[in-house]
Amino acid sequence: MNAIKFLFAAYIATWVIHGAYLASLVRRFSRLRRELKEVQKGK
Amino acid sequence: MKRLFPILSVLTAIFLAYALHLALGKGTPTDAQQGDVYRIIYYHVPSAWTAFLLFFINFIASIQYLASGKPSTKIAVQWIVLVVGVAGVIACFLPAVQRLIPAGMRPSAVATTVLLIPVFYFVIGWLFPGERLDVLAVTTAEVGVVFCTIVLVTGPIWARPVWGIWWAPGDIRLTSTLVLWLIYVSYLVLRRFSNSAQTQMLAAALAAFGALDVPLVYFSIWFFRTQHPQPVIGGGGSMDPRMLHVLVVSWMAFLCFAFLVCWSRFRLELLQREIEEAHAMESLAGAGVATKASLPLGRSSR
Numbered sequence: 330m331n332a333i334k335f336l337f338a339a340y341i342a343t344w345v346i347h348g349a350y351l352a353s354l355v356r357r358f359s360r361l362r363r364e365l366k367e368v369q370k371g372k
Numbered sequence: 373m374k375r376l377f378p379i380l381s382v383l384t385a386i387f388l389a390y391a392l393h394l395a396l397g398k399g400t401p402t403d404a405q406q407g408d409v410y411r412i413i414y415y416h417v418p419s420a421w422t423a424f425l426l427f428f429i430n431f432i433a434s435i436q437y438l439a440s441g442k443p444s445t446k447i448a449v450q451w452i453v454l455v456v457g458v459a460g461v462i463a464c465f466l467p468a469v470q471r472l473i474p475a476g477m478r479p480s481a482v483a484t485t486v487l488l489i490p491v492f493y494f495v496i497g498w499l500f501p502g503e504r505l506d507v508l509a510v511t512t513a514e515v516g517v518v519f520c521t522i523v524l525v526t527g528p529i530w531a532r533p534v535w536g537i538w539w540a541p542g543d544i545r546l547t548s549t550l551v552l553w554l555i556y557v558s559y560l561v562l563r564r565f566s567n568s569a570q571t572q573m574l575a576a577a578l579a580a581f582g583a584l585d586v587p588l589v590y591f592s593i594w595f596f597r598t599q600h601p602q603p604v605i606g607g608g609g610s611m612d613p614r615m616l617h618v619l620v621v622s623w624m625a626f627l628c629f630a631f632l633v634c635w636s637r638f639r640l641e642l643l644q645r646e647i648e649e650a651h652a653m654e655s656l657a658g659a660g661v662a663t664k665a666s667l668p669l670g671r672s673s674r
Binding site for chain 1: 416522532637643
């Protein structure tokens with residue numbers, strides 16, 4: 330029964346890592362889009 | 373292209389949900405010795421294979437980027453890759469070489485893998501010309517590190533209930549995987565914090581050497597006695613066909629997911645370079661105005 334906890338822990342850990350990476354990509358995208366707008370305004 | 377990405381994302385999400393359903397479903401048999409905890413392999417092994425594939429693409433892109441400096445070097449490397457591919461395939465069927473192939477591993481499987489080197493080399497070179505090779509290299513390294521992190525996290529979670537320990541110190545499969553992760557993390561750190569004009573070349577050289585660890589990780593369980601389980605796929609072991617089916621479906625789902633993540637990361641890198649270029653142009657324009665403004669002063673002072 331205890332082993333099931335390890336199974337779910339592994340699956341949850343996988344999606345937490347993927348989720349964190351995807352969130353970092355979204356954050357970087359929004360920062361770059363903001364920066365691009367500023368550069369275009371400057372022109 | 374903009375419409376294709378959301379459609380593919382939805383399809384991949386459905387595919388991943390289906391793979392999860394199979395991995396945890398009652399239709400997939402439970403391992404007689406390990407119980408349900410063995411189901412971790414449906415995430416652990418596909419993540420490892422995906423990481424290896426991404427590091428392989430990074431290696432090919434890095435080699436191409438290093439060779440792209442001079443046209444003569446580029447042609448020489450193309451010939452070397454062709455010769456390696458053809459000679460490697462022929463060698464796999466020679467009795468002297470077959471004796472060196474680990475027991476249970478089919479020579480045709482090794483030949484196919486060797487053949488993938490020139491195939492990947494020319495396809496990548498055709499699809500990603502010039503600077504895009506470097507963009508591809510950084511993309512695959514970063515996404516590969518994410519998948520490798522999952523391998524290093526899910527491995528110990530599986531090992532604790534099965535082995536009774538989280539980590540087997542000195543085990544060559546585990547250690548070489550950790551070293552592989554460290555190599556690619558250092559690659560990303562180099563790219564993130566170095567501002568030298570040589571950074572891309574240095575990173576490509578580091579990646580070319582770092583990728584040499586991938587075969588060591590892969591073959592370590594064939595050539596060394598390790599705590600890590602012996603190969604059941606392509607290594608002479610056996611696996612229930614229903615388990616193998618779930619493993620392959622899971623890997624396909626993770627490959628689709630990795631493709632979409634790489635696509636996003638690739639676009640992000642292109643956008644970043646576009647902005648850097650715009651900033652550089654702005655600075656140059658600013659410097660040009662400043663030079664023009666300072667010219668009369670300079671001349672009058674003579």
